[in-house]
Amino acid sequence: MEQLTLKPIARIDGTVNVPGSKSLSNRALLLAALASGETTLTNLLDSDDIRHMLAALKQLGVDYQLSEDKTRCTVTGLGGAFKVSTPQSLFLGNAGTAMRPLCAALAASVGEFELTGEPRMEERPIGALVDALHQAGAQIDYLKNDAYPPLKIAGQGLKGGHIQVDGSVSSQFLTAVLMAAPLFEDTTEIEIVGELVSKPYIDITLDTMAKFGVQVNNHDYQRFEISGGQTYRSPGQFLVEGDASSASYFLAAGAIKGGTVKVTGIGSDSIQGDKDFALVLEKMGAEIQWGPDYIQVTGAPLKAVDMDMNHIPDAAMTIGTAALFAEGKTAIRNIYNWRVKETDRLAAMAAELRKVGAEVIEGEDFIEITPPEAIKHAAIDTYNDHRIAMCFSLVALSDTAVTINDPGCTAKTFPDYFERLKTICHER
Numbered sequence: 001m002e003q004l005t006l007k008p009i010a011r012i013d014g015t016v017n018v019p020g021s022k023s024l025s026n027r028a029l030l031l032a033a034l035a036s037g038e039t040t041l042t043n044l045l046d047s048d049d050i051r052h053m054l055a056a057l058k059q060l061g062v063d064y065q066l067s068e069d070k071t072r073c074t075v076t077g078l079g080g081a082f083k084v085s086t087p088q089s090l091f092l093g094n095a096g097t098a099m100r101p102l103c104a105a106l107a108a109s110v111g112e113f114e115l116t117g118e119p120r121m122e123e124r125p126i127g128a129l130v131d132a133l134h135q136a137g138a139q140i141d142y143l144k145n146d147a148y149p150p151l152k153i154a155g156q157g158l159k160g161g162h163i164q165v166d167g168s169v170s171s172q173f174l175t176a177v178l179m180a181a182p183l184f185e186d187t188t189e190i191e192i193v194g195e196l197v198s199k200p201y202i203d204i205t206l207d208t209m210a211k212f213g214v215q216v217n218n219h220d221y222q223r224f225e226i227s228g229g230q231t232y233r234s235p236g237q238f239l240v241e242g243d244a245s246s247a248s249y250f251l252a253a254g255a256i257k258g259g260t261v262k263v264t265g266i267g268s269d270s271i272q273g274d275k276d277f278a279l280v281l282e283k284m285g286a287e288i289q290w291g292p293d294y295i296q297v298t299g300a301p302l303k304a305v306d307m308d309m310n311h312i313p314d315a316a317m318t319i320g321t322a323a324l325f326a327e328g329k330t331a332i333r334n335i336y337n338w339r340v341k342e343t344d345r346l347a348a349m350a351a352e353l354r355k356v357g358a359e360v361i362e363g364e365d366f367i368e369i370t371p372p373e374a375i376k377h378a379a380i381d382t383y384n385d386h387r388i389a390m391c392f393s394l395v396a397l398s399d400t401a402v403t404i405n406d407p408g409c410t411a412k413t414f415p416d417y418f419e420r421l422k423t424i425c426h427e428r
């Protein structure tokens with residue numbers, strides 16, 4: 001196994017640009033494929049999750065031209081749902097933003113499809129989405145375990161109507177139904193049951209749909225109405241914002257180490273909820289400046305916070321390691337669904353934080369972290385979870401080195417993370 005040891009970093013300072021947003025790249029690619037007209041996406045993320053979406057679209061007969069650096073893509077839209085005459089088996093890795101939205105879009109399309117993924121994907125729930133699509137008339141079967149991929153979809157178009165969606169495990173189920181609903185025959189009324197988690201991701205979905213010409217009536221995130229029989233319309237150009245979750249590591253580095261870090265590509269104009277990670281750093285004591293397309297942080301001694309972070313589930317992991325540098329006990333609450341992501345992130349964060357010496361309490365849906373007096377060197381297991389690798393790189397901001405096992409796992413969303421981190425690290 002490959003390992004990367006990061007020596008203690010003396011100083012953090014500089015400007016760093018983040019690559020395109022995973023959430024926006026995969027949404028925009030799918031809607032560009034379904035839309036009428038040609039869409040040129042710029043600042044597209046080049047990472048595993050996007051590669052899986054692109055490969056799936058190709059198999060589904062979508063024409064696109066990808067630039068050599070893979071950040072610019074011109075998609076010729078189908079002007080409606082997918083239609084394939086031979087059965088297609090699509091491998092979607094561990095990309096939730098490919099698996100869930102494609103499941104709904106393909107159920108509303110015509111053809112036979114199998115959706116498969118990495119072993120971990122077979123442990124990530126999809127039952128709430130399949131149940132919702134069954135209510136709209138879908139034929140979807142589980143090929144291995146009930147409520148988990150792989151799936152077999154007999155696509156024949158969908159009727160729509162009144163659909164209940166359980167939003168309590170993942171917002172991606174609602175996102176998937178929302179994005180497919182314009183393709184349904186009738187008007188769809190979605191009713192949310194259970195408490196909707198990761199709510200800001202729904203704003204990303206609604207905003208992207210609006211850019212592709214579809215309006216959704218949103219009744220306080222409890223009920224949504226979407227007219228059926230619609231065709232998405234290409235906006236011509238679609239600029240993908242920088243990834244706000246990817247920004248969290250650099251912002252935290254500045255906050256922890258007392259330097260000034262400007263992250264460009266996201267800012268106050270961003271639609272991504274994870275930009276609010278900066279507000280958590282501010283609450284911890286850092287100074288934040290906002291521009292329309294940048295966030296700048298200047299570090300100061302950090303103090304612990306006790307917060308519900310359901311609205312920023314991905315960036316919240318970065319608070320988990322920032323807590324090592326904060327005075328007092330940090331509590332991250334209402335994050336049950338960390339358990340059903342790339343790995344059981346509650347268990348993994350607890351185990352790895354303990355390795356560097358922190359005192360950790362792992363609850364069913366929360367984690368409490370008390371920093372050690374002195375951080376210990378450890379080889380951090382990353383569980384094939386990009387975010388564990390990236391957030392534990394921050395341990396090197398202490399006086400102690402950190403070793404990251406399998407650093408290549410950042411390829412899911414941020415292949416050159418460690419190189420970009422280096423650009424703001426200084427020896428003196």
Ligand SMILES: O=C(O)C1=C[C@@H](OP(=O)(O)O)[C@@H](O)[C@H](O)C1
Nearest residue numbers: 023097170171172198201313314
């Ligand atoms: O819709 C999206 O783009 C995402 C939603 C979130 O998932 P959940 O809704 O499952 O929390 C987030 O963790 C994931 O990285 C991306």
Ligand SMILES: C=C(OP(=O)(O)O)C(=O)O
Nearest residue numbers: 094095096097314341342
């Ligand atoms: C949860 C994540 O990914 P996915 O889109 O596969 O759900 C993530 O990127 O942290």
